[in-house]
Amino acid sequence: MKKTGFLFDERYLIHDTGPYHPEVSDRLLAAYQGIKKAGLLEKLVLFKGVRVDLKWVEEVHDPAYIARFGDACVAGKKEMDTPDCQMCAETYEIALLAVGGILEALRRMMEGEIDNAFCPVRPPGHHAERSRAMGFCYFNNIAIAARYLQKEWRIGRVGIVDFDVHHGNGTQHLFEDDPTVFYYSIHEHPSFAFPGTGREFEEGVGAGTGYTKNSPVLPGQGDDEYRRLIKRDLIPAFETFRPEIILVSTGFDAHEDDEMADMRVTTEGFNWIMETIVGLADTYAGGRLVSILEGGYSLQRLPELVGNHVRILLGDPPGALQNNG
Amino acid sequence: MLVGKSMTSKVITIDKNESLFTARELMRKNNIRHLPVVDGENRPVGIVTDRDLRSAMPYRIYRNPDTAQAESERIAKLKVSDIMTADPVTIPLTYTIQDALLLIQEKRFGAFPVVDDEGKLVGMISVRDLLRAFINVLGIGEPGSLIGILVEEKVGQLKRIVDVVTEENISFGSVLVARYGEKGKRAVFPYLLTNNVIRVKKRLQEIGFKLIDPMDWYIDQLNR
Incomplete structure (x- = not known):
């Protein structure tokens, strides 16, 4: 069994998106309950968030944008750049705690205390652009994590896998010209779903050409199509790229019971996806992998999905995984 | 939604007495497929397309050593006026994008010269320009x-x-x-x-x- 870190911090519940917003604090409570009910809490290395040093955020975001975000919260503004990004006075501080918590997971992994980690943070990050909040996201958590690994721990090649149902436009744009970070995303086809990027022909620019790979999935598809595309696109890409560490943008919103999108992935399908990614980390990255939560809005399904996700990280026998219903 | 707002205004033109090689070079250099032919007063008198050029100077003739020399000489003598479509369909500046879309569908052309009140060339509107406008509208x-x-x-x-x-x-x-x-x-x-x-x-x-x-x-x- 592996030593798996679990970033859990009640302060992530404070980020308030107002009434009628799907990205709510109950999501994290559902995730926690799922881990607890599966009897996995005692097997995990728990740790809390810490406020990130701003220099790491500035690796990815424009300082003027960071200041604008902080000022908006202090001024009591309820949204940032788009009505999708609803927030409260504390959102800026919570976002810094989220990034800091993820870097804490990476530090512990690099120092050998843990093998991998699950970081269910709020707010999520993969839509955040260099100077723009978008799609419930303010700071691009996973992008900052990749830069931290490269700068602080001299990691050469970082592989990012994003299986949130929406394309991670922010992450792609931040690394599209960079051959040291491979961005792979599988998501609902952008002609049907937010944010309208992540088409098959987007494969990076300049020196980064060939280091971005997108697998858009047509609406109504499920496990079979995800399996086919991951085998066709992700596995050979990482065989060539050989990531030294894998970072995962984990989203559970492609689930058949999630109303956010039109996909039909089952709980078993998510198990297969995560087992496959962990397998890639074992093959190329000495098992080093950090999973960062993005979307997933079905409060009924999140407990079992997160429970299984963490069990796979731990390398517990797969027979113990829960299935639908 | 007037074509004047969506067209390419920096138009590359050619004289009808120029050689086909000059026309080919202009298209290649500027990455365009339609070359309006204008008279001394900048009025469109024809249009020459990459397809016109390809049919006039087919690649295969160069491969046959017996005819290559003669064919090269023949082509070298050709002028733009020999292969262009004369009196091209032009559209006025005041046409809308919808007009242009319908005309392109009806005439099956890839681009139209756009002219002002005096019939002088002021731009080209192509399928590519209209696509850009359509992406914006969507x-x-x-x-x-x-x-x-x-x-x-x-x-x-x-x-x-x-x-x-x-x-x-x-x-x-x-x-x-x-x-x-x-x-x-x-x-x-x-x-x-x-x-x-x-x-x-x-x-x-x-x-x-x-x-x-x-x-x-x-x-x-x-x-x-």
Whole structure:
């Protein structure tokens, strides 16, 4: 069994998106309950968030944008750049705690205390652009994590896998010209779903050409199509790229019971996806992998999905995984 | 939506007495496929396309050593005026994008010279320019989500949709209304500038609208 870190911090519940917003604090409570009910809490290395040093955020975001975000919260503004990004006075501080918590997971992994980690943070990050909040996201958590690994721990090649149902436009744009970070995303086809990027022909620019790979999935598809595309696109890409560490943008919103999108992935399908990614980390990255939560809005399904996700990280026998219903 | 706003104004032109090699070089250098031919007063007298050039100087003739020399000499003597389409269809600056779209469909041309009141060349409008305009109109460059709604073909349906979307504090990127296979029905496709479509979809269904399965969306019902 592996030593798996679990970033859990009640302060992530404070980020308030107002009434009628799907990205709510109950999501994290559902995730926690799922881990607890599966009897996995005692097997995990728990740790809390810490406020990130701003220099790491500035690796990815424009300082003027960071200041604008902080000022908006202090001024009591309820949204940032788009009505999708609803927030409260504390959102800026919570976002810094989220990034800091993820870097804490990476530090512990690099120092050998843990093998991998699950970081269910709020707010999520993969839509955040260099100077723009978008799609419930303010700071691009996973992008900052990749830069931290490269700068602080001299990691050469970082592989990012994003299986949130929406394309991670922010992450792609931040690394599209960079051959040291491979961005792979599988998501609902952008002609049907937010944010309208992540088409098959987007494969990076300049020196980064060939280091971005997108697998858009047509609406109504499920496990079979995800399996086919991951085998066709992700596995050979990482065989060539050989990531030294894998970072995962984990989203559970492609689930058949999630109303956010039109996909039909089952709980078993998510198990297969995560087992496959962990397998890639074992093959190329000495098992080093950090999973960062993005979307997933079905409060009924999140407990079992997160429970299984963490069990796979731990390398517990797969027979113990829960299935639908 | 006037073509003047969407056309390419920096037009590369050619004189009718120039050689085909010059025409080919101009197209290659500027990455264009249509070269308007103008007279001394900048009036279009013809248009030459990459296809005209290809048929006039086919690659295969160079491969036959017996004829290559003669063919090269023959081609070297040809002028743009020998292969151009004379008196090309031009469109005035005041035409709309819709006019241009319909003309392109009808005439099956890839581009039109655009002329001012005096008939002088002021730009070229091509399928590429119109596509750019269409991408802009659809709003697909902006982050958003498309939903498809089946509505009765009667007055007031769009208002009900707009009301719900507005109450959900969502902005519109664009709205398409398309014919639908079923008689008396229309398909409405609002492109919503949001990630958050759960509630708006639910509320539209609550007031009696049917959402169209995304795999059944189609907007192309024209005869080809």
